[in-house]
Amino acid sequence: MVANLLIYGLVNSVVLMLTALGFSLTFGLSGVANFAHGGLYLLAGFLAWIFINSFGLPAALGMILAVIVVGILGALIYRFILMPVRGIVLSEVISTFAVGVAILEFFRWKGFVTYDFSLPVLVQGSVKISGVSIDYQRLLIIAIGLALALLLWFFTHHTRIGLALRGMSQDEYTALSVGIESDWAGMLSLALGAGLAGVAAVVILPLGIISINMGYDVLLIALAVTVLGGLESTTGLVVGSFFVGYAMVITSTYLGPQWGEVVYLGAIVLVLAVKPSGLFGKSKELEERV
C-alpha cells in the first residue's frame, strides 16, 4: 500500500504540476492571470482529436500541431483581447475568463458532449515497480512533467529571453528603459503558457476521455496549486503540486476520495489566510511584513 501511495502520489503530483505549469508561467513572466487556461487546455485536446480522427494525421503529429495552434492562439489572445486592457487587473481577469468560457461553451454548443472523444496513449502497456503496476503513459507524464519543469527553470533563469521576461514581470518601466518591449514579452508569455496548457492536455487526456467540464476543473486546479506555491515561483509550483498531490492521494486512501478534492480547495483558503503570497511567492511578501 505504501509503494502504491508513493507511486500514484507522484503521478497525481506531476499531473497537477503539468496542469498548472502554463498558468503559473504566464503569471510569472507577464503578471497576467490567464483565466482562459482551462479553455485552452480543452481546446488542445479537442484539436488533437480532430487532427487525428478527422484529418487522419498520426497521433504524435496531431498532438504537436494542436499544441502549436493553441500556443499561437495564446499570442493572439494577448494581442487582441489583453493589450487594450493591459494593466487593469480586473479587466484582464474578466476578459480571459470570458475567452475561456467561450471556448468551452462553443464545444458544448457544437455537440462535443458525447463519450467518444479520447486521445490515444503514446505508449501502450504497463510495468511493475516495487510490486505496483503502472502504465507507460503515466510514466511518460512523470518524465515529461519533470523535464518541462527543469527546462522552464533553465529558460527563465539562464537564457537572455527568459531573463528579459522575468525582468519585465519584476519592473515593467525599468525593463522598458533597457529596451525590453513589454507587449512582445506579454505575447510570448501568453503563447508559452497556452502551449504548455496544450502539452498538459495531450499527455494527460489519453488517460480517459475529454469532457467539457474538465476545462473548469483544470482552471481551479491551476489556481489552487499556483496560489499555494506562490504565483510567480517555479519552485513554489513544484512544491505546491507535490504537497497537494500527495495530500490528495493520502486523504483519498485513508479518509475517502470525497475528501481528496476538499484538500486543494482547503489549501487555497489556508494559504491565503496565513501567507497570501504563497509558500514561495515574493510579489506581496514585503507588504505582508509591513
Place this chain on the structure above:
Amino acid sequence: MKKRIPVLVALFLSLSLLVSLAGCGQPAQSTAQNKIVLGVPTALGTVEGKDSLNSVNMAVDEINAAGGVEVGGKKYQLSVVSIDTREAEAGIPVNDALTAVDKLISQNKPNAIVVGAFRSEVLLASMDLVAKYKIPYITSIGMAPDYEKKIGENYDKYKYFFRMGLNSTYLVDYLNKTTGYIGKNFNFNKVYFMYQDVAWAKGTAAGVAAWAKSNGWTIVGQDSYPTGASDFSSSLAKAKAGGAQLIVPIFDMPQAGVLVKQAKSMQVPALLEGFISPVSAGNAWTTFNGEIDGFVNFVYEAGPIPLKNIPKSAAYNDAYAKKYGEDARVKLAGHGPGPAYDSVYVLVDAIKRANSLDSGNIVSALEKTDYDGVIGHIKFSKNHQVIYGENAKETASGLAFQWRAGKRVVVFPADAAESQIQLPQQ
C-alpha cells in the same frame, strides 16, 4: 476606436455567456392550431438528453407521417418544443433549471411533457411547479424513488406525473440479481463499491451493499467520488490489497471511463460489474482502446441494443439508424432513449383512448396503459412508475451486457441473454 474592438469582443463574449446561462440556448417554437404540443425540458448537453430528444422527435415524425392523432373527429399533428435546462453542468443551480421549465410551459403551453428532468434533484423540485399547470408529465431520466412516493402521498396534486424510465429501486434489484448470479457461479464473496457522490448513485450502492451484506458477502470497502474525479487508484489499490473479487462501480460522469482502464493497468484481478455511462455505447471499445474487456455494464432500459425478446427494439434501432445514421445509433445512451420514444406512443395511445385533450382524461387513460413498446410491456404501478422486471412480455425490461472482444454480449435478463457472464482473462 481600434483599441475598443477587443474590449467590445470581450463584452460580447461575456454577454453571450450570460444569455446562454439563462437557459435560452434553444429557441422555443410557437404553438399552432390543430397541434398537440409536447414539451421537452431537459439537459440537452448530455448524451442521455440529446438521444432522448432525438427519440421523441423520431416518434413524433412517425406518428405525423401516419396521419397524426384523431381526437373528437378532428385530426391533430404532434409538435415538439424543447429547452436546455443545463442542469447536468457544474454550477447550474436547481432554480435555473426550474426557470427554464417554467419558460417552456408558459410560452408554449404544451399539452404534455416528456423526457423531463435529468437530475433527480431537479425532477423532485419541478413537481410543484408543473403541478400548477396540471399537464401530464412522463419522465424518463431522473431516477429517485421519492418521485412516486410523492405521487402516492398526494395523489390529487401529483396525479399528472408518470415515470417511464427505470428508478433506483429497480436498478438495485437488477444489480442484486446479477451480483447473486456472480457469487453463486464463481464462488465470489468479497465485493468493493465505488460510486459517484450523487443521490441516485449513493442510494443504489447502499441498496446493493445492504443486500450483499445480508447474503453472505464481505464488503471490502466503499468509496464515493465527487463528480469530476478522474483518479481511482486509491480505491483500486485497496480493492486489490483486500482481495476483492467483484468491484461494483456506479457512475454517470464522463471521467469514470478512466476507472476500467486504470483497473486494467493496475492489474486488479476482480470482475467489474455495475454502471459506467461512458462505457455503455457501442463505440466504447474503440474509445477505450479495448481496455474494457470483461466489464459487465447495465443498460437501464431496453432500446439501445436490439433484443431478441422485444421485436420493437430491433425496429427502433433500424429507424434510429435510418433517421440519424448508424454512427448515432451505435452511440445511443444506456439510459433514456427507449423510454422517451415509448412515452410519445403511450401518450398518444392514452389521448386516443380518452378521445380528449383534457389533462384529467389523459391521466385516467394513462393509468390504464397496457402497451408493448421498445422497453418491453408497459403498465404503470399505482404510483405511476412503469413496472420493470425480467420478462419483457409482462413488464418493461432493462439489460446487462458484457464487453467481450469488442462486442456487447447481452447477459441479463435470461429472456434476452445471448450468453452467461464470464470471468475475463487476466
